[in-house]
Amino acid sequence: MVSRMTLRPALTALALVLGVLFAPGVGVLGSGATQAHAVTKLTHSQATARFSSSGITWSSSGGCSNRNVPTCTSFDQLNLATAQGAQTLKSATGCALNITGGTETGHAGGTYSHWNGYKLDFGKSTCLTNYVHNTFTYIGVRGDGAPMYKAGSGNIYADEGNHWDVTYYNCGGC
Numbered sequence: 001m002v003s004r005m006t007l008r009p010a011l012t013a014l015a016l017v018l019g020v021l022f023a024p025g026v027g028v029l030g031s032g033a034t035q036a037h038a039v040t041k042l043t044h045s046q047a048t049a050r051f052s053s054s055g056i057t058w059s060s061s062g063g064c065s066n067r068n069v070p071t072c073t074s075f076d077q078l079n080l081a082t083a084q085g086a087q088t089l090k091s092a093t094g095c096a097l098n099i100t101g102g103t104e105t106g107h108a109g110g111t112y113s114h115w116n117g118y119k120l121d122f123g124k125s126t127c128l129t130n131y132v133h134n135t136f137t138y139i140g141v142r143g144d145g146a147p148m149y150k151a152g153s154g155n156i157y158a159d160e161g162n163h164w165d166v167t168y169y170n171c172g173g174c
Helices: 004-021 044-054 080-093 126-135
Strands: 098-101 119-123 137-141 147-150 156-159 163-167
Touching: 044 080, 080 119, 080 126, 080 163, 098 163, 126 156, 126 163
Parallel strands: none
Antiparallel strands: 098 119, 119 163, 137 147, 147 156, 156 163
């Protein structure tokens, strides 16, 4: 017969384990690479504060940050993990990073899109290109012909000619 003295700690431990397994956004049970998880969204000002603190710059061909104008560069509704991924990239490379595309309209759609907060565009530089080529794994070309490189974290870097289009599935090891 199990006494109350041993049953209570066992039940407490079970409750803690089940709480972790079924916590929203954790996805331990039945998780797959395509399963959507709850994400934290940032405002434009929250994202720019993060970028500024890391020495990351941004620019806009329209000189604006309105998410609904395609010539602006907006970070409104950017995923926290995406912002953290850019910060991780800056820290790992030591390169000057300039973001030229964020969550503004005008990019291709899809689940892991700019609009949904998963992507950033970075201006091309020799430093960044050398880092991507020498550190990440070439995985072939995208449907539009852009060569793709996969980081150890699983994030994808696509060379779109005049910029890097980066899909952040996570923060890149932050």
